[in-house]
Structures are given as structure tokens and as C-alpha cells.
Amino acid sequence: MASTRPTRTGSNRFLPPDPRVESPYRFTPQLALRIAIMGAVALAVFGALFFRLWALQVLSGPQYLQAALDNQLRSVRIEAPRGQILDRNGNELVTNIPGTAVVLYPADLPKTYAAWLDELQRLSKVMRVPLTPMLRDIRRRGNDPITPVVVKETVKKTARINYLLEHSEDFPGVHVTDTYIRGYPHGSIGAQVLGYVNEISAEQLKQLQRKGYAAGDKIGEAGVEASYDAYLRGRAGLAQLRVDSMGRPRSQLLEKRRPAPGDSIKLTLDLGLQRAAEDALNYGINKARLNGEWAARGGAIVALNPNDGSILAMASNPTYEPKLYTGHVSAQRLRNAGLAPSTAEAANFPSLNRAISGVYPAGSTFKPVTALAALETRVITPSSILPCTGSYTVYKEDGSGQVAQVFYNWDKFASSQMNLPTAIAASCDTFFYQLGYSFYKEPPSAGHPLQAWAAKFGIGRRTGVDLGPESAGLLPTPEWRQRTFTRKTDPGNWQIDRLWKPGDSIQLTIGQKDLLVTPLQMARFYALIANNGRLVRPHIVEDVQQGGNNRGSQARIIHRFTAPPAQPVGLDPTYLAAVQDGLVMATHEGYGTSTGVFGSFPVTIAGKTGTAEKLVPGIPTDKTDQSWWCGYGPAGTGERPSLVVCALIENGGHGGDAAAPAALKVFESYFHKHVGATGPVYSD
């Protein structure tokens, strides 16, 4: 290995070095320098390490200590028990059932995809929860790995949950926590009014974050649950849990802030009457179907106290079980119940609260509006006699004497002279057509008296009820036609359609053509008739209570909702009396349109039938009459009416055939009195 080549270094020697001997080893200054350099490097290295350690441990130690503490503490929101919803007598309509939730912290799931999927599959098998919605929920969490995904909520701690608890080491990121599940002791009773509770959506969260809502919270999605969510939800508590790096709990929950239970809401609703109204609605629909109105498959009934506007019953059909939204919400079951957008139409929109959101032409139930407006505008007097004929002809306005249009009475053989109450009782269309033509002839300076009065009565306006979403309906005016029919929206006929024609005024008098109202608007108007001319604000919540529960402790009322006092609309009492007379006659005189239904009822009921033609796509027009009945009682002389009922059966045919019998059922329940037998009905 050693070289035999002579070297020129060491020139002070005579001979080349002997390869067999080692060159002399000396500690040269060169080596000393290099050792010194290595020493300097070593000092620099240790200096750097010390410097950095000083910075980390001594200078920033407290911050890192806090970070380490945060690392292992997981903040957990403790769900606050949601407030109950009670009826006016304190009956529980919606309760809370303590339950158990299996939740999943996506951040703590295994990091490799295979193990991640494996755990979810095992969880899915153990909890009998389909995998796909679970994956979707986790994906929806996306950028928020801290908020748990609810896998399942159950009332009972089942064997499956015990299995999870025992094998928690195999399910990192899966926790079992306490929760509350909404309970509906009366099933679907009042479903649309009460609403339901669901996990807050991303869009809602974006809007409500500042109000203290957090991801994973439950929020009222409809009805009272939604409009009074702020009271019902309470305030979530906060707890901390020590976890290891795999997210497995290593300590009990340490409570930092107790959850504040939500307040209870007491409704004005009367459970018994609500049930009666829903049964009545079913009865009315079935009756309509027996009458051959095969398209009848929905409706609404509103029962109001006419004096303060409190809603005693509000039924809407078809309906649903709010229970479907508890526990783990199954998309499949929602679809089957018609609660998913894809199936809602086929099931005729069961989640729609038709009493406040459904809009229909009012039909003859609108005639009292026309009557009052005509009296107030002095178009007629209570004793004015007008002919009631089979048809009413409008001639062209150019004086040519040519017929412009003929409007028919529902009873084409009518031929008599009558005053206003009789016209209301017999529901004579042609009588009101004449009023309509008079309204049409009113000079523009008079405004539009019919519409002006209708608006004062709350027609085509939101009632302001504390439920949502409420529809305004539509009260057509000449201005509305101008606005609505433009070159753009109606390219073919806009120049004609935008004009307000005699037919518009004439049809409006009997609540037809463009007019759209909600059942609640009509109930409010009939309340106005019943309470002698005051417009009430309908409301469903009586008060907010704290602490009261079924453990017997006394509830404390923390907020009472007093509806604004009913506002007089400025009606002349004699005019009102004429209309009230007409409504009593309508249920008691031989020619009254619902005498056959209410005539023999022990309590005097006043009310008006309505049969409103509506175009419904896919159903022949002779099967699309909206069956109405609105009225109140007791309406005897000197009696003060205490209940207004407005019933609507979609496509139910004549008002006296379906809606009036349904309304009667509500009165029967309210007054605890029954009709022996109902007579034949001859009505519009």
C-alpha cells in the first residue's frame, strides 16, 4: 500500500524515506490549528444549541406550556336542554328526552386512509348507521376538524353503545356523550306549527355565528321552534376533556360552565281543539272525496279567539311526524315522508303550514268584505233592494249597447229581489256583481274603495303572526295590473292585460280571479266581524316560562307576549250589524248556504261558505273548487262570539259540502255540543 515513489518533501534528507518505516509523526502547528478550528466549531455548535434552548425554555417557556396544555385539552360544548313547548293549559306538546349521542371527531381519526376508512366501516357496522351519510357529514365538516359529527342519537344506552365504550381504544376519535332528543308525545299534532329541530347548516351558521351559535348546534327550523329559537335553545355549557394524541379521552369531563337550559314556550294553542281541528280537517277532506272531489287532498283550519287574536288551533293537511327529525336523521325516511325537495310535491308539501303560507282565492267568503266596503262607500244601504238574477251582463262602454261580457250566478235559476243580508245569506253572486260594477265606475279620485277597505281588513297583508314564513297573498288593484303586466312579463297581451277592466272589479266582489288570501287572513277578517270591527293581531305564543318542568317545580313567567290591542278600523256599527245578520241568516235561514250544517247546532253559529275557482295544473277545472267556510260563534242576539273558525279544503268542492262540516266539528269540540243530524246543503 505504501508508496515507493520518492517524494520531494523532506528535502533536508539525503535519502528517500524507507518505505518500511513510518514517517515521523509530529504534532505540527498545522494540526494544532485544525484542532483549534474543530474546537471553535464545537463551541459554536453548543453556543447555538444553548442560545436556542434559552429562547425556547426560559424566554418563551410559558407560551409553550400553555400550548402544551391546550394540546391535550379539548373543549366540549355541553348541550343545553332545549325548552319545552306547552299548550295553553300547560300540556306538553314538545318535550326533551335525555339521550345518548355517538359523536366523531374527524381530527382524531387515523391519519392513513386505509385505517381511517376501516374505522368508519367498523363504526358503521357497530352502530348500524349507513356509511355514506357519515362520510358526507365528515366531508361537510371539512375545514373544521374540531366540531364533532353526530353519528347517532338514541334514547336508550343500547348494547351497541356499551360495546363502543368498552372498545374505545379501537375507535379513536369516537366519543359517547349525553344529549337531548326532542320528544313529541302527541305525534304529528301541530307539526307545522311546532316545527322541528335540526343541526345548524353552514349557511345558517354564517349568519348566526355572532349570536352565539356554533357548529354542531341544534336550531329550530320551522314554526315555533324557529321563531322562538332564541328562548328555547338556552346556552350551551362548556367542559374540558383531557385527551391523548390519538384523541382518546384520558379524564372525566371537567365542567367549566354549566349549560343554561332553554326557556319553555307556552302557546295559546289548545291541545284538545288542535286535535279536533286536525281530525275535522281529515273529516272534511274525506267527505269531499266521498262527494267525488277526488282531487281533495289538503287543507287548513284556523281557530282564533276573535277578541285578542290568540290562535287556539291551526291545522294543516297533509302533515308529517316531526319525530323524523330526531335521532339520526335518515334522508331516506325524510324522502318517504315527502320532506325532501325531491318528493315534497308528490306528497303535496306536508311541511307547508297552509294556514299561513298557503294562498287561495277567497271565493264567496270574501263577500262580507265587499258588502262592508259597499256600505261604507255608500254604494248601497243595508236596506237597498237589488235583483238577484241568473246572470249579469256588462255592456261595452262605447254606448253601442253591445254585450261586453256576461257573468253568471252560481245558481243560474235565481230570480228575486233581495237586500244585502239576504244576498250574503244566499250568497247571490249577481247582487255583488252590481256592486262590483259600481265600484268600477267610481271616479279615480275616490281611490279604490273596495281594495282600500279590504286592505284595512288585512286582506292581502301579512297578519304579523309570530310564525313563519307567512305569505301576504294578493289584493289586486289597477296599479298592480300596471306593474305586473309589462312588455317583458307578458309579451303577447300586455297592452290588454295591464288594464283594469269591469270584470276585474266584478270578479273581486266574490273573491275570484286574481285575489289570493291565506286562511289566517280570512280568520282575522271574520274575527273583525265577530268583535264588532276591530282588527286583531293573531299570535300563537302566550308567554315564556323559566324553570317549569314536569318535576313539579313552579314555572316562572319571564316574558308575556301581549298582542297589541285590536285596532278599530272605523266601521259603522249599523253596517256591521247588517253583515252579521247576513252571516247568521246564512246558517239559519232556509236559503242560507250552510243552514244544513249549522242550522240545528245548539249554539248559534254565523258564517259564510265559499267555493273558489282556482286553476290547478293537472286537475280538470271542475275538480279544483277550493272549499271554504269561515264563521264564528256564539252569534246569538246579545252573545259575544268567542271563537272564529276558518276552514279550507283544497279542491274540496262546494264550501257547504266539505269545509262547513269540518268547521262544525271544531265548534262541536269547542262548545262540547253536538248536532243531531245535518240537513241537505245547498250552497256555493
Next chain:
Amino acid sequence: MIEAVNTRARGLRPHRVEHVGLAAAVRRLDWLLLGAVGGLLGFGLWAIGGITAHDIPGNTDYFFTRQVVYAVIGCIGLVTALFVDPDYYRRFRQPIFIGTAGVMVLVLLAGTVSRHSKRWLDIGFFRFQPSEFGKLLFVLFLAGFLADRARRIGETRTVVEAIALGSVPILLVFVQPDVGTAMVYAAALAAVLFVSGVRWVHMAVLGAATVALALMVLWILPAAGVHVLKPYQEQRLTHFTHPDRDPAGATYNVRQSINAVGAGGVRGRGEQGATQTNLNFLPEHATDFAFASLAEQRGFVGVSVLLLLYLLVVWRGLKVIAIARDAFSAIAAGGIVFAFLFQVFVNVGMNIGIAPVTGIPLPFVSVGGSALIANLVAIGVLQAIHVRGAARPKAYR
């Protein structure tokens, strides 16, 4: 043939093996170095006892016991090395080289795979990591090679040959893959070249070449789409400069490690309170991240003691270079000391976020028999050189 003149000069004596008796050995030991190593060994065992106390439920001493056994084996190795004249290593450097390279090839062929890397040979009761012992052997055969070429150390050819020879084990370790150990080998190669007296200009060229290579591997080639390293290796090597870039992935370890170190504060959080370690937030806390775990449990005070002990070992090691009997001993000592320094720096540095994350154990602390035994034997070699060296550095005469 004319007798060489001046053959009685000290340096021209042929090599001879010095047999050092027990009494002489005890007398001439570097007691300070031995004390520092003893301190490190004790401190390391104490530290690992605390660090791993919660790792095996129900058996708090599992790792501690094993580590004590390795320490005993290592001490026997140390004493054995003390009585082996270092010149044997020079003479048998060829078998050493071939043996080392052969075992490393065997690892690649029949090694045990753990965490994507083939580093271990399973020999029944013990998983043996040849690359740890290879560090010492690598230094010894390179030192022998360079010592025999002491006169021609200034020639480029010698340097190139040494680098070519050294590249064989470096590459064998690199493909395991074990980038960290390959880096330690490279550092040792640089150290032996430096101590053996390679010209400054060559050192400068080597330094520049290393920088260029690092840039190529980490930056230019990946940018061009050629990946010499696996993506995770690249990320670990580069991401330590931006620990917040990928908190869940490549820099998770570093973040948790820095957090653990900082949380330790001045006095430490103790065995029970060290949540980063005990709740497993700190990964690999018995091996690669043992330092962070120690820092969390024992605080700035504890790690200062450890670092000062390391500094003491390095200082005494540098002294061993100076008093070495011959070029081979000096070069070998230089390689051993610098490799040790490099390991301490890279391991502690990665634990506190100032060095890339590579799988280098912390000498005398990290759990692992091979490293502990190899380090103790290396100290034995240093002591053997010291025992046979001059009492004080021999001045140029």
C-alpha cells in the same frame, strides 16, 4: 544497500504494538473523559427511565432495563477496546472495510424492515443495527488509509481515493434508506480528511461540492422533476425552516417537539406532568425525539447538564487528537469526536427546530442497543489512544 542514517530518530521506528498493562492503563486513562461518559451514561439512563415510564402500560421499567443491559455490554466493549492497540485497526483495515460493507449489503438483502427502512439485522434476541457500529469502523479504516498516505496527503489523488472509498458505506446506508446516518458518515469523512492534513484548497472544494450537492438534491433536481430523495425525506430536510407550513404532516413532529421543549421551561414538568410525552403528542420520544422529551421533563436545567457533559466529551476528545501517538490515532480520534459532535448537533438541533429532521439517535440517551454499545466502544478506542499517547501534546521537534 546503505543503511539508512539517523535510524534512531524516534519517528523512524517501525510500528510496534504497545502492550499496556492494567496498572498503566488505569494510571494513564483520561479520567475526565471517562467521568464525562459515565455521567452521560448515568444521566441518559435516568432520563430514558423517565421518558419511557408511561410507554408500556404496567411495566414502567421495560426500556430502562433493556437499556441498562446494553450499557453493561457497552462498558465491557469499552474496556476491551482499551486493551486493543489502535494500530491493529490500521493493519486490519482491509478486512474491516470489507466486513463492514459486507454486513451492510447483508442488511439490504436480509434486513428487517421497520418504518419504511431496512436498517436492522434480526439476530434472535437482539435487533442489531450495523450502521451504528459502522460509524466507528468507517472512521477506523479511513484513518488507516489516510495515515498510510500521510506523505501524499496533499495530492488530489489521495483525497479522491479516500472519498471514493468512503462513498461505498455512505451509499449503502443511504439506500436503506437512512439519510441521517449517511450524513453522519459524510461528516466523519470530512473530519478524517481535515485532521489528516488535506490541503485547505481541497477542503474548500469539498465544502463547495457538498453545498452544490445539497442544493442539487433538495432544490434544483426536484424543481426539474428528478427526485433523488423520497418526498417525505425532502420535506423533513427542508421544512424545519417553516414549522407552521404543514402542521399535520411533515412538520407535525417538529412542532410537537418544539412545544415539548418550550413547555419544559426552566425546571421541567417532571415525569408525571410531561403531557407531550406521556399523552404521545411527541412521537418517537424514546428515540429520535428523546431530547425534547428530556427537555420537557427536566427543563433547561436538565438539558444544560446534558449539553455540558457532551461538551466535556468533545473537549477531551479534541485533547486526545492532540496527544495521539501517531497519525492514525490522531485521525481516528478526530473522526470519532467530530462524528459525535455532529450527531449531538443534528439530533438536538432537530428537536429544537434548527436542524432538519433525520433519524439520528441522541448519543447515550436514545433507546437503542446498537448505538449505545457502539458509542461506548468508540469512547474505548479514544481512551486506548489516550492511554498510549504522550502525556502532553508533542511539540514539533
